[in-house]
Amino acid sequence: MDSGSDAPPLTPAGRRIVDAAEELFYERGITAVGVDLIAEHSGVTKRTLYNRFGSKDNLVAAYLTERDRRWRSEVRAAVAASGSAEDAVTAPFEALRSWTSTHTRGCAFLNALAELPDPQHPGHRVAADQKRWLRGLFEALATEAGCHGPAALATRLFVLHEGAVATAPLSLGTVAAASDLARELVRAAVRG
Amino acid sequence: MDSGSDAPPLTPAGRRIVDAAEELFYERGITAVGVDLIAEHSGVTKRTLYNRFGSKDNLVAAYLTERDRRWRSEVRAAVAASGSAEDAVTAPFEALRSWTSTHTRGCAFLNALAELPDPQHPGHRVAADQKRWLRGLFEALATEAGCHGPAALATRLFVLHEGAVATAPLSLGTVAAASDLARELVRAAVRG
DNA sequence: TCACGGGTATACTGATCTGTATACCTCTCG
DNA sequence: CGAGAGGTATACAGATCAGTATACCCGTGA
Numbered sequence A, B: 001m002d003s004g005s006d007a008p009p010l011t012p013a014g015r016r017i018v019d020a021a022e023e024l025f026y027e028r029g030i031t032a033v034g035v036d037l038i039a040e041h042s043g044v045t046k047r048t049l050y051n052r053f054g055s056k057d058n059l060v061a062a063y064l065t066e067r068d069r070r071w072r073s074e075v076r077a078a079v080a081a082s083g084s085a086e087d088a089v090t091a092p093f094e095a096l097r098s099w100t101s102t103h104t105r106g107c108a109f110l111n112a113l114a115e116l117p118d119p120q121h122p123g124h125r126v127a128a129d130q131k132r133w134l135r136g137l138f139e140a141l142a143t144e145a146g147c148h149g150p151a152a153l154a155t156r157l158f159v160l161h162e163g164a165v166a167t168a169p170l171s172l173g174t175v176a177a178a179s180d181l182a183r184e185l186v187r188a189a190v191r192g
Numbered sequence C: 001t002c003a004c005g006g007g008t009a010t011a012c013t014g015a016t017c018t019g020t021a022t023a024c025c026t027c028t029c030g
Numbered sequence D: 001c002g003a004g005a006g007g008t009a010t011a012c013a014g015a016t017c018a019g020t021a022t023a024c025c026c027g028t029g030a
Helices: A014-028 A037-042 A045-054 A056-081 A085-089 A092-100 A108-115 A122-144 A150-170 A174-191 B013-027 B035-041 B044-055 B055-083 B085-089 B091-102 B110-117 B122-144 B150-170 B174-191
Strands: none
Touching: A014 A037, A014 A045, A014 A056, A014 A108, A014 A150, A037 A045, A037 B035, A037 B174, A045 A056, A045 A092, A045 A122, A045 B085, A045 B174, A056 A092, A085 A092, A085 A108, A085 A122, A085 B035, A092 A174, A108 A122, A108 A150, A108 B035, A108 B110, A122 B150, A150 A174, A150 B035, A150 B122, A150 B150, A150 B174, B013 B035, B013 B044, B013 B055, B013 B110, B035 B044, B035 B055, B035 B110, B044 B055, B055 B091, B055 B110, B055 B122, B085 B122, B085 B174, B091 B122, B091 B174, B110 B122, B150 B174
C-alpha cells in the first residue's frame, strides 16, 4: 500500500524506457502510443523493452507506478512544508497548483482510468489505488488536525481535488476555486 | 452554443451507427474501438459509415454531440422538475445521481478529453464546449436564484460536479458527498 | 421512365499494432 | 576461462487500423 521500496531496481535501459513512456503515454494517451514509438524515443531495442517489462500492459503499470511514486513524494513534501496541522490538510492542493502550472494534460491516473476500463488491467489497479491512497491521506491529515468528521471531510476534499485536476486543462480557474473552498472547509471543521 | 436543432436529420443507418458508437466508445474507449467494430455492431457496411460521417474523427464528434444533446435534455428536465429556484441550482447533481446509478464508466466528455489531447480534434471541441456550457448553466441558475457571487459559486459547483463524475467509477461515495456540499453552498449563498 | 439517394457486398491498400525469432556483442564476476 | 546478464540489430508473424474501389440493389419522386 505504500508504493515504496519494493520497486525492482531498473536497469539503465529500463530507466530510459519508463522515462519515455511517462512522457509519451501522458501527452498522447496510452492506447494511441505504440511500443515501437517508446522503444525509438528511449533509444532501445524493442527486444530489450520486452525483456524488461514482458508486455505493454506491464509497461503501462510501470509508468503509472513511477508517476505514483513521484506524486506521493511531492505531496508528502508539501505536507512537510506546511506550517501547521491545519495547513497540512490542504497541502495536496498546493502540490496540485504547481503541477497544473506546468502540465496541461490533467491527471495521469484519471486519464488512465478513462482509457483502461478493465479493472483487471494492471494499470487500472495502480490508478485506482492512487486515488484511494489520496482519499485516505486526506482523512489521516484531517484526523491529525483534529477536524470534526474527518471521514466525511476527507471525501469532500477528495472530490474537490479530483474535480480541480480533471478540469484543469480547461483553464476555468477550477484549481484556485477548489483550493480556496478546501481551506474554508478545513477551517470550519477545525473550529466547529 | 445551444447544441439544439441544427443537427442534420440522421438516416436510419446513420442512427444505428451513432447508437453503436455511443455504446462502444463509452464502454471501451474511443481509441480502442475501430470503425470495423462499429459497422459490425450497427449492422451496416463500412462504406455506409464513411458515406455518412466521412471519417472516424467526425463520427467521434457525432457521438459526443449526441451524448451532449441527451445530457442537456436530462439536466434541463431536472431543473424544470425542481421545486424552487434554489433547488434548481443543484438540479444537475440530481441528474448526475441517476446517471451514475446505471453507468459505471464516468463522464463521456472527460474520458474523451483524456483520450483526445489535440484541441483541434472535433471531438475535443465538443467535449470542452459541454463543460463550458455546464459551468455557464450553474452561473445562470445561481443568478436566477439570487445567490451572492454567482460566478464564484458556479465555479465551485462545477468543480464539485466534475469531481463527482470523474470519481464515480471508484465507488467512494463522492457523488452524494458533492451533492450534499453543493446544497450547503447554495443555501449559504442565498441566505448570505 | 429514369435519375438519384441510401444502402449492401466484397475486396483491397498501406500502415501500424503487439509480440517473437535468430544471432551477435560486451562486460562482469566467480 | 567461462557463464550469464544486459543489450543490439534485423527480420518476421498475424492481426488490426483507417480508409478506398468497384459493382450492384431498391425505393421514391420529377
